[in-house]
Amino acid sequence: xxxxxxxxxxxxxxxxxxxxxxxxxxxxxxxxxxxxxxxxxxxxxxxxxxxxxxxxxxxxxxxxxxxxxxxxxxxxxxxxxxxxxxxxxxxxxxxxxxxxxxxxxxxxxxxxxxxxxxxxxxxxxxxxxxxxxxxxxxxxxxxxxxxxxxxxxxxxxxxxxxxxxxxxxxxxxxxxxxxxxxxxxxxxxxxxxx
Amino acid sequence: xxxxxxxxxxxxxxxxxxxxxxxxxxxxxxxxxxxxxxxxxxxxxxxxxxxxxxxxxxxxxxxxxxxxxxxxxxxxxxxxxxxxxxxxxxxxxxxxxxxxxxxxxxxxxxxxxxxxxxxxxxxxxxxxxxxxxxxxxxxxxxxxxxxxxxxxxxxxxxxxxxxxxxxxxxxxxxxxxxxxxxxxxxxxxxxxxxxxxxxxxxxxxxxxxxxxxxxxxxxxxxxxxxxxxxxxxxxxxxxxxxxxxxxxxxxxxxxxxxxxxxxxxxxxxxxxxxxxxxxxxxxxxxxxxxxxxxxxxxxxxxxxxxxxxxxxxxxxxxxxxxxxxxxxxxxxxxxxxxxxxxxxxxxxxxxxxxxxxxxxxxxxxxxxxxxxxxxxxxxxxxxxxxxxxxxxxxxxxxxxxxxxxxxxxxxxxxxxxxxxxxxxxxxxxxxxxxxxxxxxxxxxxxxxxxxxxxxxxxxxxxxxxxxxxxxxxxxxxxxxxxxxxxxxxxxxxxxxxx
Numbered sequence: 001x002x003x004x005x006x007x008x009x010x011x012x013x014x015x016x017x018x019x020x021x022x023x024x025x026x027x028x029x030x031x032x033x034x035x036x037x038x039x040x041x042x043x044x045x046x047x048x049x050x051x052x053x054x055x056x057x058x059x060x061x062x063x064x065x066x067x068x069x070x071x072x073x074x075x076x077x078x079x080x081x082x083x084x085x086x087x088x089x090x091x092x093x094x095x096x097x098x099x100x101x102x103x104x105x106x107x108x109x110x111x112x113x114x115x116x117x118x119x120x121x122x123x124x125x126x127x128x129x130x131x132x133x134x135x136x137x138x139x140x141x142x143x144x145x146x147x148x149x150x151x152x153x154x155x156x157x158x159x160x161x162x163x164x165x166x167x168x169x170x171x172x173x174x175x176x177x178x179x180x181x182x183x184x185x186x187x188x189x190x191x192x193x194x
Numbered sequence: 195x196x197x198x199x200x201x202x203x204x205x206x207x208x209x210x211x212x213x214x215x216x217x218x219x220x221x222x223x224x225x226x227x228x229x230x231x232x233x234x235x236x237x238x239x240x241x242x243x244x245x246x247x248x249x250x251x252x253x254x255x256x257x258x259x260x261x262x263x264x265x266x267x268x269x270x271x272x273x274x275x276x277x278x279x280x281x282x283x284x285x286x287x288x289x290x291x292x293x294x295x296x297x298x299x300x301x302x303x304x305x306x307x308x309x310x311x312x313x314x315x316x317x318x319x320x321x322x323x324x325x326x327x328x329x330x331x332x333x334x335x336x337x338x339x340x341x342x343x344x345x346x347x348x349x350x351x352x353x354x355x356x357x358x359x360x361x362x363x364x365x366x367x368x369x370x371x372x373x374x375x376x377x378x379x380x381x382x383x384x385x386x387x388x389x390x391x392x393x394x395x396x397x398x399x400x401x402x403x404x405x406x407x408x409x410x411x412x413x414x415x416x417x418x419x420x421x422x423x424x425x426x427x428x429x430x431x432x433x434x435x436x437x438x439x440x441x442x443x444x445x446x447x448x449x450x451x452x453x454x455x456x457x458x459x460x461x462x463x464x465x466x467x468x469x470x471x472x473x474x475x476x477x478x479x480x481x482x483x484x485x486x487x488x489x490x491x492x493x494x495x496x497x498x499x500x501x502x503x504x505x506x507x508x509x510x511x512x513x514x515x516x517x518x519x520x521x522x523x524x525x526x527x528x529x530x531x532x533x534x535x536x537x538x539x540x541x542x543x544x545x546x547x548x549x550x551x552x553x554x555x556x557x558x559x560x561x562x563x564x565x566x567x568x569x570x571x572x573x574x575x576x577x578x579x580x581x582x583x584x585x586x587x588x589x590x591x592x593x594x595x596x597x598x599x600x601x602x603x604x605x606x607x608x609x610x611x612x613x614x615x616x617x618x619x620x621x622x623x624x625x626x627x628x629x630x631x632x633x634x635x636x637x638x639x640x641x642x643x644x645x646x647x648x649x650x651x652x653x654x655x656x657x658x659x660x661x662x663x664x665x666x667x668x669x670x671x672x673x674x675x676x677x678x679x680x681x682x683x684x685x686x687x688x689x690x691x692x
Binding site (some may be wrong): 005006009010038062064065066096099100101105184 | 337
């Protein structure tokens with residue numbers, strides 16, 4: 001299938017305007033185009049504003065004739081996304097997928113879904129119920145979750161904190177990047193490497 | 195289980211009694227007296243207008259209907275397929291809607307551009323693989339893709355999506371134009387046979403006048419000439435497959451279920467699925483002898499039980515003493531009626547719990563009897579094989595016996611299967627009978643009781659050892675039972691008018 005050539009072009013395309021579009025997608029390990037990591041910035045004016053949401057993307061063998069599999073790894077309070085597993089209920093990721101759609105359009109659709117939830121077709125019944133019955137409580141819960149789980153890592157601060165534990169700047173940065181800016185994982189690796 | 199000779203005598207008297215009553219017409223065939231071995235005529239003559247066709251003969255039928263529609267509509271055949279499917283292959287309904295708003299209908303069903311093609315968009319690259327390709331193929335909607343991507347797209351739809359692939363729309367995300375046989379033929383000829391199979395399948399399944407034979411592995415299709423051919427007078431469109439010997443109702447695909455109609459049967463099946471846990475718990479496969487409490491498994495068709503341990507005789511259905519069922523006591527088979535008073539001790543308790551309990555009791559009453567006859571039907575079917583062996587034995591037992599002289603055994607057995615089936619569904623029918631038809635209900639239960647009683651007798655008779663077998667008796671009882679079966683079906687078919 002024509003998948004790998006297309007995937008390279010797709011990723012390049014996403015990279016072009018990720019600063020303005022608010023979505024991006026990169027390979028988890030360079031060279032493997034089947035496992036991607038997507039990122040969506042919480043849309044302005046919503047209770048997700050200021051959050052950075054990560055999405056696991058798995059590309060099936062039949063791509064682009066079958067939709068990419070996507071799921072939130074960042075916890076999010078949203079009627080169409082499971083608060084437990086991050087599973088997403090979105091038609092274009094299921095039967096409405098078309099090979100003329102792309103990873104970028106799918107991520108943009110997710111961003112749009114964050115702006116306008118569809119509680120009538122819920123993935124998480126509990127969240128949808130709250131959305132419909134007590135909108136205020138929903139908004140504050142979603143905001144609280146965004147502040148608790150979806151905060152962007154300030155890379156410089158993280159590097160500085162790791163350096164303070166006695167590692168040099170270059171290896172601290174490399175370890176942090178490798179572990180997706182998870183400080184304790186990076187420190188563990190650095191300690192193991194000693 | 196053990197048969198009861200005394201009961202046979204009782205039965206004979208009762209039969210004479212019965213013939214004297216004039217509200218039941220139970221005529222013997224006058225010829226029967228001359229030839230006691232004449233087989234009773236089975237009620238299901240082949241219905242005209244319903245045919246069983248092998249799958250490959252259905253294809254021309256589909257083609258014929260398509261050509262027909264294409265000519266009238268003036269649209270390509272591949273577009274007509276889509277419209278006909280949407281209208282369950284009812285041409286008249288389609289034509290009516292079509293001529294009211296042709297464009298609207300074409301758009302709604304994704305074939306507008308098939309009739310009004312657009313030129314190809316002519317973009318330099320393929321929107322699926324993003325490569326610059328010279329040779330591309332366009333749908334009538336103008337969206338074009340390279341041949342490789344077209345092939346993979348069609349192949350993926352046919353292999354991964356299965357039968358629904360006939361509804362696949364253009365690869366472009368915002369376009370609803372349907373991908374048809376035309377594209378598959380050009381881009382993925384290797385998958386065309388499979389695509390055509392799915393098309394035929396959707397023809398049979400979306401068409402109200404066709405149905406796959408429900409027999410396991412059978413690939414025949416029941417085809418009705420018209421809707422009226424499926425309207426038969428006993429609430430069922432009876433169909434017999436010559437290929438696999440399966441009988442079914444063409445309207446719903448279930449076993450022929452007269453006197454019950456299809457919607458009531460569907461309700462009943464749904465109810466039985468929902469209640470199955472409760473019912474199963476109550477209807478474990480064994481029952482205790484009401485006298486000595488030893489567990490008894492019923493492995494024959496007859497409901498007259500004799501406990502192997504204490505020789506107590508009882509009725510499997512109501513667990514009452516068998517003597518209560520005899521003719522002498524006037525009790526007969528008093529186990530087909532649901533008596534509200536014995537069904538619950540608090541008939542006028544209006545609390546929800548009491549109502550629910552009453553409803554469950556009522557359901558269980560009917561389900562128990564439905565289930566008992568269903569099991570008996572299975573036994574009777576199994577017995578058919580054994581019966582053939584018995585026929586051979588019986589023929590060999592004496593020199594001047596011809597095969598036609600022993601065929602009565604098979605006829606009796608087949609009659610039993612039929613009666614069990616009708617009895618089974620008569621309980622579904624009775625369950626859904628509206629309470630205001632009290633008189634009709636009583637009459638129906640009377641017919642049902644008679645059929646039940648004679649079926650039990652026939653069941654006992656046909657299980658007798660060969661040495662005790664009385665041919666004339668069996669032949670007569672078979673005919674009587676057949677008549678009762680027809681009576682009950684006719685009573686329902688006539689709208690239960692007296």
